[in-house]
Amino acid sequence: MKNYSKIMLISAALSCSFTWSQTTRETTINSIMTETYNDSQLERLAYELLDGIGPRLVGSPKMQQSHDWAVNQFKKWGIEARNEQWGEWKSWERGTxxxxxxxxxxxxxxxxxxxxxxxxxxxxxxxxxxxxxxxxxxxxxxxxxxxxxxxxxxxxxxxxxxxxxxxxxxxxxxxxxxxxxxxxxxxxxxxxxxxxxxxxxxxxxxxxxxxxxxxxxxxxxxxxxxxxxxxxxxxxxxxxxxxxxxxxxxxxxxxxxxxxxxxxxxxxxSKDRGMAPTFNTVAEIKGTEKPDEYIILSAHLDSWDGGTGATDNGTGTITMMEVARILKKVYPNPKRTIVVGLWGSEEQGLNGSRAYVSAHQDQMPKIQALFNQDNGTGRVANISGQGFLHSYDYLNRWLNAVPKELTRDIKTTFPGTPGAGGSDHASFVAAGVPAFMLGSLNWSYGNYTWHTNRDTYDKIVFDDVKSNVALIAILTYMASEDPEKSSGEKINLPVDERTGQPMKWPEVREPTRKGGLE
CATH class of the missing domain: 3.50.30.30 (Glucose Oxidase; domain 1)
Structure with a gap:
């Protein structure tokens, strides 16, 4: 990878309506790239989370340990963070x-x-x-x-x-x-x-x-x-x-x-430890001009526990943490508030993210964008507009600022259709939030690491994860600086071929707040 501390990355003016200084944009984006590739903390974070703590089954002591670890990491970087309880789950601890x-x-x-x-x-x-x-x-x-x-x-x-x-x-x-x-x-x-x-x-x-x-x-x-x-x-x-x-x-x-x-x-x-509280870890970099508007960096912290949950979703977790660290360093005073949500119990039905939507209903209309990652270790390869009519406009504005080497292989689909499940962005899409899944290259994810006994540190491709960090950090910066509020206007959904009736937008659902008892 090139040494971005010696390269000016943006050479042409962006064809968009942004009013802030292009020189400032170039400087900030160059700083993001430099920090991403020259001072990455990804391998340390991965070691501490995956090897040091291990798998993060909902309700388990390891899950609680990972929440506390994440809060401490954020605070070391000067980022306010907390664990928000949303329910409780059967607590089970794996033994030999x-x-x-x-x-x-x-x-x-x-x-x-x-x-x-x-x-x-x-x-x-x-x-x-x-x-x-x-x-x-x-x-x-x-x-x-x-x-x-x-x-x-x-x-x-x-x-x-x-x-x-x-x-x-x-x-x-x-x-x-x-x-x-x-x-x-x-x-x-x-x-x-x-x-x-x-x-x-x-x-x-x-x-x-x-x-x-x-x-x-x-x-x-x-x-x-x-x-x-x-x-x-x-x-x-x-x-x-x-x-x-x-x-x-x-x-x-x-x-x-x-x-x-x-x-x-x-x-x-193994040990049955009764019931235990379940949490989301939430970190915030407060906005300076529009603090009541938000960009959310989304990933689930929990995992199944056959391996150590490296690519599902340790990679998503450390990506969003690293993005927050970099932005705090090179862009400490964002215009909008940047939230990192590390959700609990995604694996049992998007419970943590659904709980956040339920607890923060006042935020939903004020979210500029949510970027979610949860499908392995590969470079981002596809982004869908999730059925938001004007997503083509603002997502492309933000993507145009990203160095072409990071976006040249990304396929965008606009306006797309709303995600109804699969990962945590769907919890927010249901609430009308412009929430986008950043789909990654496969790297044999489905067969070899998704929920398997081989989902371990050695399967991470750190060069690809770094690319994702840079991409998401720049998208977040652009979304924060954008003078316009992104539109949540929805498309008219097509007819469902099975029923002959128009498709319906996904509905907001409450989480399972007391689980593991069945």
Whole structure:
């Protein structure tokens, strides 16, 4: 990356209505670029948050630790910050877990306890392993169910190949590749049909087995990549639930298919800590001319806890913190108030951001823009106008000030359609706020890091994150200085092809304020 302390970045006048000095703009943008690339704090922030604190499951002690850490970081930079309580959640703390096959021979299995899973007794749970069959009727399932008593039940579809599709496509013959795809599709259809016939889902099955007396549950939620599984929650209250790697799960399955009943020991040392308060961390750099108008830097601080939540959403968190640090240093007196919102419990339904919207309804009409990031480590690649009629006007004005090397590959879609979910910007879009998701390059996010056991520090591409810091800092600066208030006028939504009726703007929803009890 170039040394921006020696380069004047903006050489031509911006074709817009801004009235403040172009020289001041150039100086400020140059300072943002210099600070971003020559004095970045991203790696330190990532280490402290991801390696030092770790995963940030809603309600957990680690989540509280991360909120307190963020407040302290902001205050060290001279930025006022606080934790705003909005509810409470079941508090669960992960401990060590050991999974061993003890028959037909001894072997450590790769796996981990799922979030909110009950702990085992101190000596663990040892039991025979059985596989959930495919059923042709509900009656067949009901007849089989009593057989799970005292057993560890495997509940995931068997995957005969642990090679991702791209690996097959690269090396297999066309005939072999098509054969694999057909067999995989047929097997998946059979499995899904069996679940449909018995009226259960992956969410409801665990409780059903627990009620039938199972000793524990073994799943393998393969994420279609080498060595990677999705890690979510257990859905039980008394028996342990573990996720095992595709490779070890497959071995257990094949043993059962060949007439050998494996025996597995599970020892899981999690702790149930009752209920705990849940928070958003909110930081503010007060505006000097229009302090009651706002730009919000949005990211969720919580994560699932298979890995350390590095790209979902540690990268978004450290990006917005770094943007705030830089702006406080090079633009300490913004015209509008800059708010950083690090939300809690996004993973359970955008709860933290919905709570902020509910608690700060007076702010909603006064928000100039919200910039949200929450999809990995890649450079920003797409921005939608989210259904705001005039978003083309003001977003393009702000983007035109950004060095072209940061924007040349960004695809913009105007006016776009309103986001109804997926990430925290949707909570604000529903309230009529010009809130924009900054979509990133993929970097195999869906398969390899999104909610997986491999979402760790080493997956961060810091060069891309720095690009995002510079982009967002400049957009924030431009939005703050813009003499015009951005318009929240909405488009007339098109007809929904499924219903034949006009689509409706998303509605504001209240958060779940007491969670984890079901």
């Amino acid at each position: 877990s050991n999974i061993e096959m003890v028959y037909p021979y001894a072997k450590s299995l790769e796996g981990m306890q799922l979030a909110f899973s009950p702990a085992t007794p101190s000596k663990g749970v040892t039991a025979d392993v059985v596989m959930l069959p495919e059923f042709s009727s509900k009656e067949e399932f009901n007849s089989w169910l009593p057989k799970v008593k005292g057993k560890l039940v495997m509940v995931s579809q068997y995957q005969p190949s642990g090679r991702p599709d791209y690996n097959w496509k690269e090396f297999a013959t066309p005939e072999s590749y098509e054969k694999m795809r057909k067999e995989a599709s047929t097997a998946s259809e059979r499995w899904q049909n069996s679940m449909k016939i018995i009226g259960e889902t992956s969410r409801t099955m665990n409780k059903k087995l627990e009620d039938a007396g199972a000793a524990g549950i073994i799943s393998s939620n393969w994420s279609r990549g080498f060595g990677v599984n999705k890690i979510f929650s257990a859905g039980t209250k008394k028996i342990p639930v573990i996720d095992v790697s595709l490779e070890d799960y497959g071995q257990l399955f094949r043993m059962i298919q060949h007439g050998t009943t494996p025996k597995v020991k599970i020892q899981a040392n």
